[in-house]
Amino acid sequence: MRASVLLSRGPDRPSELVDAELDGPRPDEVIVRIEAVGVCHTDLVTRAALGDRPAVLGHEGCGTVARAGTQVDTVRVGDRVVISFASCGRCEQCRAGHPAYCALATVLNASGRRVDGSPTLRLRQQEPGRLPLYAAHFGQSSFASAALADARACVPVGDVPPEAAAPLGCGFLTGAGAVLNILRPGPGDRLLVVGAGAVGSAAVLTALSEGVEVVVAEPVAARRQLAVRHGALAVQSLDAPMPSGTHALDTTGRPETLTRTLALLQPRGILAVVGLGPRTVGVDVRELMLRGLQLRGCVEGDADPRLLVPELVRRREQGRLPLDALVTPYPLADFDRAVADQRTGRVLKPVLLPPHA
Incomplete structure (x- = not known):
């Protein structure tokens, strides 16, 4: 052909x-x-x-x-x-x-x-x-x-x-899947999303559709404005004052971002990583253990597309996504x-x- x-x-x-x-x-x-x-x-x-x-x-x-x-x-x-x-x-x-x-x-x-x-x-x-x-x-x-x-x-x-x-x-599947399959926040939880590109923004909208409070850290003003328009709180960087997160999603893969995000989590919080960065990053294992934190890798939202894609389509048709x-x-x-x-x-x-x- x-x-x-x-x-x-x-x-x-x-x-x-x-x-x-x-x-x-x-x-x-x-x-x-x-x-x-x-x-x-x-x-x-x-x-x-x-x-x-x-x-x-x-x-x-x-x-x-x-x-x-x-x-x-x-x-x-x-x-x-x-x-x-x-x-x-x-x-x-x-x-x-x-x-x-x-x-x-x-x-x-x-x-x-x-x-x-x-x-x-x-x-x-x-x-x-x-x-x-x-x-x-x-x-x-x-x-x-x-x-x-x-x-x-x-x-x-x-x-x-x-x-x-x-x-x-891929992109929307990854962001949505990380929320629904890995982090699984519920109403009353707070999700911190680091980086509001396509993957991060899909995660933001998915979490909001679950009734979750969302905080976005994103340097690009237009992306912050989009997140705010749909109901999230947005800050320019992780150094800005913000509430701690029940869970977090990092889309950047930057070592300094990963360590800072872990510090912002509540005890027993989970940080899912979907961004590829350097092969190694320094993590305070003592802090990880004493606070019961989890650091999780995530490929393609750990999704079976034949199951998750129809679910996301349904949410879109319902006006939720x-x-x-x-x-x-x-x-x-x-x-x-x-x-x-x-x-x-x-x-x-x-x-x-x-x-x-």
Whole structure:
């Protein structure tokens, strides 16, 4: 199947739309005609890590199933679906309902190919001697007009606008899942959210939908204003006067932020970490023990997308989760402008619309 794809050759060169060819779907795969795709920080980190290697990224795709493999029975041609991260469905973690920790997570989501090493995407004019194309990003590579994905990663979302649904594949899933699956605050609890980008803001809205008091620490004024508009208390930094938290979510991964946030927790509080920072951080283990604190890592909200995405869609339809307020659409070809606007804080969550959308 032909597709227009957004080709990246490193962070210092502009991206470009080029023609490509997708493999036909294998028995357990589908081809999704992409209607919208969110821009996630992980896409930018991956682009930098790949250097000059040509790549088609994107892992928050939403669109309509155009073709389905012969063994696919969970989605049908014509269904609008969100494509989330890939998992095998067979390992111990997958069977236990924790597919984000799948035994094959790295090869499925970050190898650039299928598990057997076969490519899913080919440039129509591959230049001789070029580095191999990196695709199948998070099992999809959805910065494109069409993407090939495992049917297991596709979740039907009905008639939700694709630009609002797309970030449910990763960013919104991570923030909401961290609240609902890891921290689990209830009415009367206070949640401290450090960093109110897309992940943090999704966590804020989810916690508010649970009747939780939310305090946001965020240096960008526009993001603080958004949090306040929806009912949170917002401060510029963790050094500002604020009440202690029952639990906390850190989206920055910065060592100084982690240690400061732990100090702001009430006894037996939990700090969940979803931001990647340095490999090591100094933690006062004595303080951790004596105050009964927990420091928890969290990947993809520790969510099974097939369960959490429909729940978040329901909350949106009930008016409890205004995710639409977090997104700003851009044409797919304007990827670099969207990234620049996100970095300056002008927009919170850019969502790209392919040419046919």
